[in-house]
Amino acid sequence: MIPDGMAVATGCRVRIPLRNRDxxxxxxxxxxxxxxxYNLRLVSKLIDPDPLITPQLMKLGKWIAEYYVAPLEQVxxxxxxxxxxxxxxxxxxxxxxxxxxxxxxxxxxxLAKRAPKQHIILKLLESNSGMMSLKDLGxxxxxxxxxxxxxKGHVVLKEEAVRRDPDEDQEFLESAxxxxxxxxxxxxxxxxxxxTNDKGIPKPILLLGVTGSGKTEVYLQGVQHALxxxxxxxxxxxxxxxxxxxxxxxxxxxxxxxxxxxxxxSHLSQGxxxxxxxxxxxxxxxxxxxxxxxxxxxxxxxxxxxxxxEHENTYKQETSPRYHGRDIAVLRAHFEKAVVVLGxxxxxxESFQNTQSGKYELVRLDQRADSQSMPIMRVLDMRIEAxxxxxxxxxxxxxxxxxxxKKLENGEQIILFLNRRGFARSLQCPPCGYVCxxxxxxxxxxxxxxxxxxxxxxxxxxxxxxxxxxxxxxxxIRLQGFGTQKVEEVIQKVFPQARMARIDADTMRRxxxxxxxxxxxxxxxxxxxxxxxMIAKGLHFPNVTLVGVLNADLGLxxxxxxxxxxxxQLLTQVAGRAGRxxxxxxxxxxxxxPHSPSVQFSRxxxxxxxxxxxxxxxxxxxxxxxxHCALLGTRSTHERRAEFTLENLHKRLKKDLPPQVELxxxxxxxxxxxxxxxxxxxxxKSTSARALHQHVKRILTATPPPDDVTIVFDxxxxxx
Ligand code: ADP
Ligand code: ZN
Numbered sequence: 121m122i123p124d125g126m127a128v129a130t131g132c133r134v135r136i137p138l139r140n141r142d143x144x145x146x147x148x149x150x151x152x153x154x155x156x157x158y159n160l161r162l163v164s165k166l167i168d169p170d171p172l173i174t175p176q177l178m179k180l181g182k183w184i185a186e187y188y189v190a191p192l193e194q195v196x197x198x199x200x201x202x203x204x205x206x207x208x209x210x211x212x213x214x215x216x217x218x219x220x221x222x223x224x225x226x227x228x229x230x231l232a233k234r235a236p237k238q239h240i241i242l243k244l245l246e247s248n249s250g251m252m253s254l255k256d257l258g259x260x261x262x263x264x265x266x267x268x269x270x271x272k273g274h275v276v277l278k279e280e281a282v283r284r285d286p287d288e289d290q291e292f293l294e295s296a297x298x299x300x301x302x303x304x305x306x307x308x309x310x311x312x313x314x315x316t317n318d319k320g321i322p323k324p325i326l327l328l329g330v331t332g333s334g335k336t337e338v339y340l341q342g343v344q345h346a347l348x349x350x351x352x353x354x355x356x357x358x359x360x361x362x363x364x365x366x367x368x369x370x371x372x373x374x375x376x377x378x379x380x381x382x383x384x385x386s387h388l389s390q391g392x393x394x395x396x397x398x399x400x401x402x403x404x405x406x407x408x409x410x411x412x413x414x415x416x417x418x419x420x421x422x423x424x425x426x427x428x429x430e431h432e433n434t435y436k437q438e439t440s441p442r443y444h445g446r447d448i449a450v451l452r453a454h455f456e457k458a459v460v461v462l463g464x465x466x467x468x469x470e471s472f473q474n475t476q477s478g479k480y481e482l483v484r485l486d487q488r489a490d491s492q493s494m495p496i497m498r499v500l501d502m503r504i505e506a507x508x509x510x511x512x513x514x515x516x517x518x519x520x521x522x523x524x525x526k527k528l529e530n531g532e533q534i535i536l537f538l539n540r541r542g543f544a545r546s547l548q549c550p551p552c553g554y555v556c557x558x559x560x561x562x563x564x565x566x567x568x569x570x571x572x573x574x575x576x577x578x579x580x581x582x583x584x585x586x587x588x589x590x591x592x593x594x595x596x597i598r599l600q601g602f603g604t605q606k607v608e609e610v611i612q613k614v615f616p617q618a619r620m621a622r623i624d625a626d627t628m629r630r631x632x633x634x635x636x637x638x639x640x641x642x643x644x645x646x647x648x649x650x651x652x653x654m655i656a657k658g659l660h661f662p663n664v665t666l667v668g669v670l671n672a673d674l675g676l677x678x679x680x681x682x683x684x685x686x687x688x689q690l691l692t693q694v695a696g697r698a699g700r701x702x703x704x705x706x707x708x709x710x711x712x713x714p715h716s717p718s719v720q721f722s723r724x725x726x727x728x729x730x731x732x733x734x735x736x737x738x739x740x741x742x743x744x745x746x747x748h749c750a751l752l753g754t755r756s757t758h759e760r761r762a763e764f765t766l767e768n769l770h771k772r773l774k775k776d777l778p779p780q781v782e783l784x785x786x787x788x789x790x791x792x793x794x795x796x797x798x799x800x801x802x803x804x805k806s807t808s809a810r811a812l813h814q815h816v817k818r819i820l821t822a823t824p825p826p827d828d829v830t831i832v833f834d835x836x837x838x839x840x
Contacts, residue, residue: 121153121160131171131178133205134163146173146196148182172401173199174420176455183451187809188835189817190441198441199416203390204397215254216278217266219245223274237265242274294375297341304334307483311342311424314459315481324450326430326475327463329485330725331696332492335463336366338485339426340373342461343407347377351423351458352406356445358432359411360385361634366428370409377407384410384417387632412437412445415452422456425449430462430471431689436838444836446471465696465727466689469738472731473745495667495705497695497723501714502671506550506596515610520668520708528618528647532665536650537694538607547574548673549589549597553712555673556586562741563681566790578681578803580785607670608650615648623651665705667694672711672719680839681743684718688730691722742782744836748809752816753789753801753832754825763788765829766800772819773804781806781815797830809835 122128130150135142142164153160173181173196181199185192197205222242223231232239241262245252254266254277269275300308307327314322329335343353355370357363360383367383374381382396382405399405401418408417412435415425427435427449435445446462453460462471462480475482488494498519505517516524527534546564547556556565558576565574567585574583589597608622621637640646644663649655672687680686695707711719721730739746752769756762766786773783784803792799806812813835825831 121162122150123162126163126166127169128163128166129171130175131173132169133167133172135165135167136161137164146200147171148178148192172204172418174418176452177416177418179455180416180448180452184441184443184448187813188441188443189813189820189833195441198413198437198443201393201397203394214280216280217241217245217252217254217257218276218278219250219274220276221274222246223272235265235268237262238269241265241269245275295369295372297344297373298334298337300337300341301334301487301489303485303487304338304489307338307485308341308345310481310483311338311459311461312345321454321457322459324453324460324462324474324480325483326467326471326480327461327483327485328467328472328727329463329465330488331465331693332488332490333465333485334489335428335485336369337489339428339461339463340370342424342426342459343370343374346423347406349423351421352403352419353408353424353426354414354417354419354422354449355407355409355426355428356414356435356449357409357411357428358434360409361387361632363428364635364638367409370407374407380405381407381409382417384408384414386411415445415448422453422458425453425456425458425460427460427462429464431464431466431468433686433838436836440832442834442837444838447836466692467727469685469731469734470745473735476735493704494725495695495707497707497709499714499719499723500708500710502710502712503551503553505710506712515607515670516614517708517710520710521614523666523706523708524615524648524668527666528615530665531644533641533644533646533661533663534648534666534668535655535661535664535694536607536611536648536668536670537655537690538650538652538670547585547597548712549592549594550712551594551596552589552592553673554589554591554597555713556583556590561681562737563683568788568792570788570792575787577787577790578784580787580802611648611650618647619645620648620650621646623649623655667705667707669694669707669709669711672709673713673716681738681741682838684716684737685734687716687718688722688734691718692725692727695722695725742805742807747805747807748812748836750804750806750812750816751801751832751834751837752804753799753834754829755797755799755832756829757796757798758828759798761826761829762798762800765825765831766802769819769823769831770802772823773815778806778808778811778815780808780811801832 128134128147128150130147132147133144134147135144137143138161144167177199181195182192184190185195219242222228228239228242231242241257244257254263257266266275266277270277310325314325316322327335327338339355343355346353357366360367371378371381382400384393384396388396396405397418400408403420406419408414408419410417427446430446437443437445446468450460450462471480474480500517500519502517524534547567548554556574557563558565558579558581560581561576561578563576563578565576565581565583567573568575572585574585575581586597588595608620611618612620621641623634623637637646637649641649642661669691672691691709709719709723713719717730717733721727738744743749752766754762754766754769756765763786770783770786777783782805784805786800786802789799789801804812804816816833820831820833
């Protein structure tokens with residue numbers, strides 16, 4: 121309960137005596153006291169006179185808790201950075217000495233004789249427009265002299281907040297806006313004057329522009345327009361460290377407003393994060409660039425939200441609350457009545473379908489702005505290569521090896537991609553490329569070693585692994601796979617002279633590791649980069665003339681209906697990486713399935729063709745965007761407990777299952793054991809998101825798990 125006269129508002133933090141101590145909490149709602157048998161407590165202290173969480177963000181938080189079935193408390197944690205919530209890092213300050221009143225000439229002369237130090241200080245201050253930090257004046261050695269000057273009324277000593285600027289060591293030169301080409305003019309016009317729905321709220325815009333079509337320039341001018349209107353702007357990028365060039369372009373364009381740009385990312389120290397957050401909240405920073413969680417930046421008066429590379433999986437949060445940053449961006453824009461621009465060369469089918477149904481506006485940039493040609497794409501049939509090498513799995517085809525030799529001789533650079541997604545293993549036949557699939561779900565079956573079974577991770581179908589390939593009868597069908605580390609070893613042997621670097625989650629843990637490696641690559645201190653999809657994003661290296669994709673099928677073999685979409689995206693993005701300078705680019709794609717739609721459509725840079733056939737497939741099997749998929753999982757150090765708890769939940773979910781909801785069978789996850797925990801899961805599918813999350817919530821609330829089992833619920837799960 122609120123004591124009389126205390127102005128408590130939604131989004132403020134308060135202290136309340138619970139048990140024997142004061143606890144801090146965030147006010148979710150203000151209203152008359154509820155009827156309850158509990159003993160209601162009075163708020164003992166109001167911590168924030170102004171709410172820390174704006175009403176729009178509070179609304180967003182409640183929506184997230186409901187939709188993703190996450191405890192509101194967890195959502196509040198996501199809304200406020202740790203350092204802000206706990207007030208662990210107060211502002212950093214420094215002492216400033218400023219002239220208040222200079223002594224007259226006579227007095228100054230006296231001072232020079234009697235107290236030369238004070239005289240020097242005044243002279244120094246005078247030549248520095250009357251103000252200097254105590255530290256620059258000499259710190260401890262001058263404190264006494266400064267104090268005397270304060271006493272005499274000649275100077276004042278002030279404290280000033282210092283911003284912990286994460287980009288302190290970098291300089292940004294201002295870049296002028298470019299003159300837009302006709303396509304860009306149309307795109308900008310649609311952003312500046314967006315179509316609205318019947319409530320006057322701007323319709324979300326999907327900006328579908330090929331790589332190099334000048335999307336970023338359109339974003340920049342869209343942001344400028346919002347600023348001109350006195351509004352603020354929010355720009356989401358997949359991951360700051362992977363998109364340094366995009367961030368740099370924003371910083372340069374708005375260099376004159378340097379102090380109004382805030383950059384939020386995971387490598388900020390707690391103190392830096394605290395400062396950036398407060399600068400945004402006070403309205404000092406009106407442009408925010410950040411990764412996923414920046415969607416909760418405490419901006420007010422938001423005019424535009426941009427989601428760059430909107431198809432990227434990194435926008436999905438992998439721990440509770442498991443929200444999707446892009447979807448939350450669309451929702452926040454709606455609450456703020458702001459325009460939202462989702463940009464990509466390979467949009468997610470979810471977003472694309474929304475343009476087809478009329479919910480979003482589709483805006484296209486079909487021409488490259490830099491008038492460079494697309495690189496030559498060569499597709500190499502690895503089935504032939506496998507025959508040459510007698511069924512052994514080849515890492516490098518002759519063709520790719522020869523091409524690499526030539527580029528290295530010419531002093532040009534190479535990027536090799538290995539699209540490796542962890543642990544899921546499928547069965548593929550090297551001579552013919554056949555992959556064992558589920559008849560019902562059309563996704564690859566996953567091999568489970570302990571049971572020696574093939575399992576479908578959508579519906580639970582199981583079968584024995586075949587001894588011979590069902591398609592060509594060859595006995596070479598087997599488990600396969602190689603990681604970036606193995607590839608590095610092989611390449612090093614083939615090209616002992618080449619300077620190489622590997623970029624993946626393992627090698628890039630250190631802060632700035634990626635930036636340093638990419639800078640080295642740019643300075644041509646590295647010849648070959650081997651990396652996962654981490655490096656497929658908006659990078660630009662003029663001297664890279666060859667991009668090799670080592671095994672395009674790895675993406676197709678994961679038990680996920682989105683595997684084809686991901687492969688198409690990766691190949692198309694990769695193609696945009698080669699030949700971005702004067703030199704002609706070449707892309708070599710090694711694959712066992714040269715005729716798959718992902719490979720063929722990306723080869724011809726044909727998003728529309730790809731989307732059309734992929735949407736047909738999704739519609740036929742009722743996959744997103746035509747239905748919602750969710751994953752319910754259990755984790756425990758006791759395997760039986762994880763399994764049993766899920767089976768129990770499954771039984772309860774099955775009872776009065778709403779008609780729109782489909783329920784899969786419980787099974788071990790592809791990654792059956794991680795961090796000492798056994799993992800089981802089941803899939804849920806529904807044309808109604810609401811019916812799905814409501815049903816799950818009801819069952820989960822009524823069935824608390826045993827202490828040693830953790831429940832995971834992932835609404836609109838991206839990986840299975
Ligand atoms: P995208 O974000 O779509 O990949 P970019 O914005 O990076 O494309 O643009 C690709 C290149 O074209 C950049 O070097 C950019 O400076 C240049 N560019 C973009 N718009 C124009 C324009 N209107 N006139 C000239 N060059 C442009
Ligand atoms: Zn199936």
